[in-house]
Structures are given as structure tokens and as C-alpha cells.
Amino acid sequence: MTNGLRDDRDDHNDRDGRDECDGRDDRDGRGDHNSRGGSGGSGGDRGRSDERCGDDEVRLVPRELGKTGPRDWLIRFAFGAGVSALAGVVATVAGPRFGGLFLAFPAILMASLTLVAKEESLRQACNEARGATFGAVGLFGFAAVIAAALAGRWPLWAALTAATAVWAVLSLGCYLLARAFVAGGDEPPAG
Amino acid sequence: MGLEVVQVLLKAAAGGLFVLLFAALAEMIAPKRLAGVFSAAPSVALGGMLVTAWLSGVSDVRQAALGMTVGAVAFVAYCLAGVPLLKRWGVWKGSSAALGVWLAVAVAGYLVVWP
Structure with missing residues (x-):
């Protein structure tokens, strides 16, 4: 998401966040990121993914985990805890069904978008938002399966397991469909 | 009142941990559009529902x-x-x-x- 380490030359990332997303003055993806070696963490990862924008090959790279700084993990935990607490307070005040709305509150995505846009580019944030659409479709399936399974007297563990599987299948399935028929990779940089 | 506060705190802790879990998955995945899927993972829901089931039913x-x-x-x-x-x-x-x-x-x- 972010790494907190920035090379001054990373200033090519837009400040007001407009130029790169629509392709104007987009200098991402031209190899600058990797040539300096000064940006570690996930920002470095995103720099590499910038470089290969338009490449829609799906990869799992476990070593990238070690490049994310403790500050990033702390921020993520804080956002997760904050949203969960908000959902908990709303459920306590207005009842569990209204509180359930906030189990699909997009605060974590919003935080991610702002951090990605700040540390990298708005174009990458747009890519993240497009991908989140597929995850959100999966969220609907997740909630519907839990509601149906618990109405059918399934045990909680089975309902949660089935719902998580449905989320994964729906969201990844939507992604793969989009990849096959539209454009599954990241939005390529202009120029 | 005390139980409600404990419940909110437990939900916060559980939600934060699930967010970390899905964030770790997202960190390892490319391209970013696929990683974005994990920004809409049911992390908060899993944490919140487990605590709700435990304390409220x-x-x-x-x-x-x-x-x-x-x-x-x-x-x-x-x-x-x-x-x-x-x-x-x-x-x-x-x-x-x-x-x-x-x-x-x-x-x-x-x-x-x-x-």
C-alpha cells in the first residue's frame, strides 16, 4: 500500500492526482523506479508494477511481504480496527441489521486509494478501484450466503467458510472474466 | 454498557487482524487490479461476525x-x-x-x- 520511504525523484507522482489518471504527463512505467533502488517496501513493488503496466500476468510473490514496513502494517491494522469499531458502535446503537451496512463500508479501500495515489500515482489508485469492484460483487455474495445459510440452520463455521469461498470465487471469477473479455491488467501509462 | 464496550473493542481487534491477513495477500499479488480485489475483502465482516456470534448470538x-x-x-x-x-x-x-x-x-x- 505504502512504504513511507520515498526517493525525491518519486515526486513525479501527481500531487493533485489528476494528471496521471487521465494519462497527461504520466511518466510511470518508464523504468525510473527500479533504476534508483531507493524506494523499498511495497512502494518499490508498485514501482515495478508500474514498469510492467499493461502486463496482466497473475503472479504471487511472497518475498514482497518482507519489503513492507511496520508503519504500513500498523496503518492497515488501525483502519481495520477503526472501521470494525464503527460498525460495532452503529450495531449497538441502531441494531445489528443497520450495523451490517457498515460491514461493507469502503473505508479501507478509501485509505488504500489515498495512500496509493500519494505514494505512487492516481493511475494505480484507479487500477485498485477497478479491482475492488470485483471484490465488492463478491462481498454481496458473501453476505447473501451467510444470511441464507444461517436461516437454514447451518453452523456458523460452515456458513462463514462457504461465504468466504463464495467471495473468492465471485470476485476472482469476475476479475478473470474481465481479463478475458475486456482488459484485466493494469491501465497502461500514457506515452 | 460494559459488555457493549468490550464487544466493540473485540470487534476492532478482530477486524484489524483480518484486514492485515487480506492485506498480506494483496501485497503478494500482481497485477494491481487483482490486488484491488482484496481492498474489498470481507475482513471487517469476518472479524465482526465472529465476535457478534460469540457475544450476541x-x-x-x-x-x-x-x-x-x-x-x-x-x-x-x-x-x-x-x-x-x-x-x-x-x-x-x-x-x-x-x-x-x-x-x-x-x-x-x-x-x-x-x-
């Missing part, structure tokens, strides 16, 4: 899941509106405006389904 979990279906529709609207809004207004204004879309769709949907 399964019927509350089902009610929360029903409400979450409407919230998820609003989440889709957030994402669909978010990309053009980000392009038009930049990240802060764009994502804030998209949050307004989420709120409007969530509340309107809730009132339509459960008037």
Missing part, C-alpha cells in the same frame, strides 16, 4: 448479513463511481464524493428493502 449475525447485502451493493456503486470521480476531482475530493455515493445508496437501499 447467531441471529444477530444473520441480521448483520442481511444489512451487509445492501452495504455491498453500495460498495459496488462506490467503486463504479469512484474511478471517474478520482479522474475528475483527484483522490481526496473524488474518494470523498464516492463515499457520498456509498452512503446515499446504502441508506436508500436500506429504506427500500426495510421501509
Whole structure:
């Protein structure tokens, strides 16, 4: 998401966040990121993914985990805890069904978008938002399966397991469909 | 009152841990559009529902899941509106405006389904 380490030359990332997303003055993806070696963490990862924008090959790279700084993990935990607490307070005040709305509150995505846009580019944030659409479709399936399974007297563990599987299948399935028929990779940089 | 506070704190801790778990998965995945899927993972829901089931019972979990279906529709609207809004207004204004879309769709949907 972010790494907190920035090379001054990373200033090519837009400040007001407009130029790169629509392709104007987009200098991402031209190899600058990797040539300096000064940006570690996930920002470095995103720099590499910038470089290969338009490449829609799906990869799992476990070593990238070690490049994310403790500050990033702390921020993520804080956002997760904050949203969960908000959902908990709303459920306590207005009842569990209204509180359930906030189990699909997009605060974590919003935080991610702002951090990605700040540390990298708005174009990458747009890519993240497009991908989140597929995850959100999966969220609907997740909630519907839990509601149906618990109405059918399934045990909680089975309902949660089935719902998580449905989320994964729906969201990844939507992604793969989009990849096959539209454009599954990241939005390529202009120029 | 004490139980409610404990419940909120436990939900916060559980939600934070699940967010870390899904974030770790997202960190390892490329391209970023696929990693973005994990920004809409059910991390907060899993944490919240486990604690709710433990302290309040399964019927509350089902009610929360029903409400979450409407919230998820609003989440889709957030994402669909978010990309053009980000392009038009930049990240802060764009994502804030998209949050307004989420709120409007969530509340309107809730009132339509459960008037």
C-alpha cells in the first residue's frame, strides 16, 4: 500500500492526482523506479508494477511481504480496527441489521486509494478501484450466503467458510472474466 | 454498557487482524487490479461476525448479513463511481464524493428493502 520511504525523484507522482489518471504527463512505467533502488517496501513493488503496466500476468510473490514496513502494517491494522469499531458502535446503537451496512463500508479501500495515489500515482489508485469492484460483487455474495445459510440452520463455521469461498470465487471469477473479455491488467501509462 | 464496550473493542481487534491477513495477500499479488480485489475483502465482516456470534448470538449475525447485502451493493456503486470521480476531482475530493455515493445508496437501499 505504502512504504513511507520515498526517493525525491518519486515526486513525479501527481500531487493533485489528476494528471496521471487521465494519462497527461504520466511518466510511470518508464523504468525510473527500479533504476534508483531507493524506494523499498511495497512502494518499490508498485514501482515495478508500474514498469510492467499493461502486463496482466497473475503472479504471487511472497518475498514482497518482507519489503513492507511496520508503519504500513500498523496503518492497515488501525483502519481495520477503526472501521470494525464503527460498525460495532452503529450495531449497538441502531441494531445489528443497520450495523451490517457498515460491514461493507469502503473505508479501507478509501485509505488504500489515498495512500496509493500519494505514494505512487492516481493511475494505480484507479487500477485498485477497478479491482475492488470485483471484490465488492463478491462481498454481496458473501453476505447473501451467510444470511441464507444461517436461516437454514447451518453452523456458523460452515456458513462463514462457504461465504468466504463464495467471495473468492465471485470476485476472482469476475476479475478473470474481465481479463478475458475486456482488459484485466493494469491501465497502461500514457506515452 | 460494559459488555457493549468490550464487544466493540473485540470487534476492532478482530477486524484489524483480518484486514492485515487480506492485506498480506494483496501485497503478494500482481497485477494491481487483482490486488484491488482484496481492498474489498470481507475482513471487517469476518472479524465482526465472529465476535457478534460469540457475544450476541447467531441471529444477530444473520441480521448483520442481511444489512451487509445492501452495504455491498453500495460498495459496488462506490467503486463504479469512484474511478471517474478520482479522474475528475483527484483522490481526496473524488474518494470523498464516492463515499457520498456509498452512503446515499446504502441508506436508500436500506429504506427500500426495510421501509
